[in-house]
Amino acid sequence: MAHCSSVFTLALVASLCFGASRCYIAIPLKIYPGKYNVSSEVDGTPATFQDDGNGLSLASDPTGTVNFLDMVNNLQGDSGRGYYIEMSIGTPAQKLNILVDTGSSNFAVAAAPHPFITHYFNTALSSTYVSSDQTVAVRYTQGNWEGELGTDRISILDGLNGSMTIHLAAIQSSEGFFLPGINWQGILGLAYPMLARPDSSVEPFFNSVVEQLGIPDVFSLQMCGTGVSASVVTDPVRGSLIMGGAEPTLYRGLVWYTPILEEWYYQVEVLKLQVGDQNLNLDCREYNMDKAIVDSGTTLLRLPVNVFNAVVDAITRSSLIQDFSSGFWEGTKLACWLKGETPWKFFPKLSIYLRATNTSQSFRITILPQMYIQPITEVDGTLDCFRFGVSPSANGLVIGATVMEGFYVVFDRSQRRLGFALSNCAVSGGDALSEITGPFSAEDTAADCSGRTLRDPLLWVISYALMALCGMILIVLLLLLVLPCRRRSFSGDVTDESSLVRHRIK
Ligand SMILES: *[C@@H]1O[C@H](CO)[C@@H](O)[C@H](O)[C@H]1NC(C)=O
Ligand SMILES: *[C@@H]1O[C@H](CO)[C@@H](O)[C@H](O)[C@H]1NC(C)=O
Ligand SMILES: *[C@@H]1O[C@H](CO)[C@@H](O)[C@H](O)[C@H]1NC(C)=O
Numbered sequence: 001m002a003h004c005s006s007v008f009t010l011a012l013v014a015s016l017c018f019g020a021s022r023c024y025i026a027i028p029l030k031i032y033p034g035k036y037n038v039s040s041e042v043d044g045t046p047a048t049f050q051d052d053g054n055g056l057s058l059a060s061d062p063t064g065t066v067n068f069l070d071m072v073n074n075l076q077g078d079s080g081r082g083y084y085i086e087m088s089i090g091t092p093a094q095k096l097n098i099l100v101d102t103g104s105s106n107f108a109v110a111a112a113p114h115p116f117i118t119h120y121f122n123t124a125l126s127s128t129y130v131s132s133d134q135t136v137a138v139r140y141t142q143g144n145w146e147g148e149l150g151t152d153r154i155s156i157l158d159g160l161n162g163s164m165t166i167h168l169a170a171i172q173s174s175e176g177f178f179l180p181g182i183n184w185q186g187i188l189g190l191a192y193p194m195l196a197r198p199d200s201s202v203e204p205f206f207n208s209v210v211e212q213l214g215i216p217d218v219f220s221l222q223m224c225g226t227g228v229s230a231s232v233v234t235d236p237v238r239g240s241l242i243m244g245g246a247e248p249t250l251y252r253g254l255v256w257y258t259p260i261l262e263e264w265y266y267q268v269e270v271l272k273l274q275v276g277d278q279n280l281n282l283d284c285r286e287y288n289m290d291k292a293i294v295d296s297g298t299t300l301l302r303l304p305v306n307v308f309n310a311v312v313d314a315i316t317r318s319s320l321i322q323d324f325s326s327g328f329w330e331g332t333k334l335a336c337w338l339k340g341e342t343p344w345k346f347f348p349k350l351s352i353y354l355r356a357t358n359t360s361q362s363f364r365i366t367i368l369p370q371m372y373i374q375p376i377t378e379v380d381g382t383l384d385c386f387r388f389g390v391s392p393s394a395n396g397l398v399i400g401a402t403v404m405e406g407f408y409v410v411f412d413r414s415q416r417r418l419g420f421a422l423s424n425c426a427v428s429g430g431d432a433l434s435e436i437t438g439p440f441s442a443e444d445t446a447a448d449c450s451g452r453t454l455r456d457p458l459l460w461v462i463s464y465a466l467m468a469l470c471g472m473i474l475i476v477l478l479l480l481l482v483l484p485c486r487r488r489s490f491s492g493d494v495t496d497e498s499s500l501v502r503h504r505i506k
Contacts, residue, residue: 065213068247070159075100075239077183078225079299079401083239084184088155089168090126097184100221100241101297102266102411103398105195106138107205108147109186111170116178117185123170128153136169138197141298141395143177145169149202160243164212167202183236187297190219190411194264206243206413215244217414221296222250224425226371226405226433238425251408251421256363256436258354260416261450265293268418269355270397271362271445273307275314276348282310284449291396291450294409294418298400301350301372302393311350311390318348331391334376336383343386344369349435350390352399355449356439357417363438365420367406370433374402406434 076097077083084097089109096109096119110120123129129152137146147169155163171177171186178185193200193207203211210217223239240250261267270287273280289304303311312329327333337343347369353362372389389402406426410419426433 065161066215066244067159067161068242068245069249071242072159072240072247072250073238074156074158075223075241076236077223077239078237079223079405080225081179081182082184082297083221083223083225083241083401085156085188085241087186087188089121090123090152090154091128092125093155094121094126096121096186098186098188099182099184099297100188100190101295102190102221103293103295103297104138104140104187104189105191105193105204106136106169106187106189106197106202107166108138108145108169108171108189110174110178111147112172114174114178116180116182118183120185121170123148123150123152126152128165131170134198136198136202138169140177143175143179145171145174145177147171147173156243160209160213160215162213164208166205166208190296191265192263209243218245218410218412219243220246220250220408220410220419221404222408222423222425223296223401223405224423225401226426226428246408246410246419250424252424253422253436255408255410255419255421256354256365256438257357257410257412257415257417257419258363259357259359260413260418263413263416265291265295266411266418267291267293267450268399269448269450270352271355271442271449272351272353272364273303273311274351274353274364275311276318278314278318278348280307280310280314282307284446285451287397288450289396292399293396294399294404296401296404298398299402300398300400301390301402302396302398302400303390304397305392305394307397308390308392315348319346328388331388334385334387335373336385339382339384341384343373343384347373352403353440353442354420355442358439360441360443361439362442362445363420363436363440365403365407366435366437367403368433368435370428371406371426372402407436 075083075085077099082099082101084099086095087098088095098107098109110117111123112120114120123131129150131148131150134149135146136149138144149167149169151165151167153163154166154168188205189195190206191204193202193204196202196204206219209215220242221239222242225237225239240247242250246255258268261269270292271284273282273287286304286306289306316324324335325333328335335343349366349368350372351364351366353364356362373386374389376385376387406423408421408423410421412419420436422432422434422436
């Protein structure tokens with residue numbers, strides 16, 4: 001009896017082992033719950049525009065299905081609680097706000113009530129909803145949900161004509177996913193099929209849009225929340241998700257491109273980090289340990305622990321203020337100044353060097369302290385308080401909203417590259433809060449900082465070791481199991497059970 005039931009344990013062990021590579025990829029959605037208010041919107045003073053004429057944008061779209069200007073300002077939100085787009089889902093249309101996340105690949109909407117959301121998608125009321133009778137579960141760096149896979153018709157309201165059939169997950173239950181103060185009811189994963197759950201056959205939303213509407217395989221993001229993060233904004237700030245290309249009025253100067261290393265997350269290669277004028281001088285593989293990605297669904301700039309510690313050291317040395325409590329850097333404490341005394345002059349700029357498409361060159365994206373020393377509205381009436389917009393990470397470097405808000409980011413999937421240009425809304429009092437400079441020679445840098453050549457063999461070794469271990473356990477369990485089961489089945493009293501056992505083994 002005991003031996004026979006160990007088959008179930010065996011099945012469990014086997015599925016854990018063989019499923020391991022999938023089970024342990026957590027998707028880095030990390031959004032801070034809104035706890036604070038903010039008083040004013042960002043100063044969106046437009047600067048002078050200059051088209052770099054790189055031909056990405058479609059002056060006139062032959063299909064007539066996209067109008068970039070109509071898509072401008074189609075997002076709302078802030079870095080603290082995410083940027084979302086309004087969509088019409090189902091027939092008749094049900095309107096929902098959907099979080100824009102370039103760090104995952106499932107399109108999922110609430111399909112049951114939850115205390116933190118105002119409404120949800122009622123699948124029973126949509127005549128075009130088709131369930132595929134399959135459940136799916138997705139786990140993010142923060143939060144998870146479980147739901148039912150299906151398809152339905154959707155139309156996006158602004159600038160993208162036509163409706164299409166897309167895969168969606170109807171969320172039935174979740175934990176830590178919907179948060180207090182959010183104003184969205186679903187998530188739009190814009191990364192590649194490889195991250196889709198349960199597997200890449202669930203075609204991600206943007207792949208379906210490109211295929212069904214025939215638009216170019218490019219989208220671009222502008223998020224305008226600099227200076228208002230982590231707050232319950234009465235008037236949420238704006239942003240734009242341009243599908244099919246790049247809209248020239250949203251950026252200034254040139255678009256600088258970095259190759260997409262692997263098509264799962266938007267993985268890029270970071271060559272160097274600089275605090276003020278000081279190069280951190282770490283082995284460049286440390287910056288990409290175990291990957292470096294661009295993710296709109298992550299609030300902060302997240303750095304591998306070693307890199308994070310080096311950045312904090314360098315900021316402390318150059319900040320003129322040496323006595324911050326460690327809680328400030330750890331994100332558990334705010335730093336406050338008397339009202340009106342802006343602290344930014346005490347802090348250095350942060351620069352990230354990215355590999356250029358000419359791989360012997362790089363360019364750097366720079367954020368000013370206004371972007372990473374982030375205001376939190378008055379905790380006390382006489383003080384202005386700020387939090388540190390950088391945090392340590394155990395699963396790679398993440399260029400999150402804190403950095404993305406400085407730039408117009410072009411996800412040029414058709415040419416497997418990410419473009420960065422100065423965002424025209426990352427401006428305060430007429431001064432730009434971000435910079436892009438280049439090209440720099442990258443010839444002194446290692447040929448490959450991504451660690452891919454290191455990581456892959458290691459993964460293989462680990463998976464072979466796991467398989468060997470599983471195999472051994474399997475053999476031992478089979479031996480323990482088969483002999484006693486046989487003996488008993490001769491006595492004729494456990495036939496049902498042994499057929500059950502065989503069934504499970506299959
Ligand atoms: C924050 O919001 C609450 C509730 O909306 C309001 O009573 C309070 O005055 C706000 N505080 C600030 C500083 O705006
Ligand atoms: C797109 O929508 C606009 C305005 O609603 C309309 O004038 C245009 O004809 C539409 N284009 C297509 C291809 O349906
Ligand atoms: C790439 O960069 C190198 C070093 O700056 C330069 O010599 C070379 O001409 C560049 N190649 C192209 C195709 O621009």
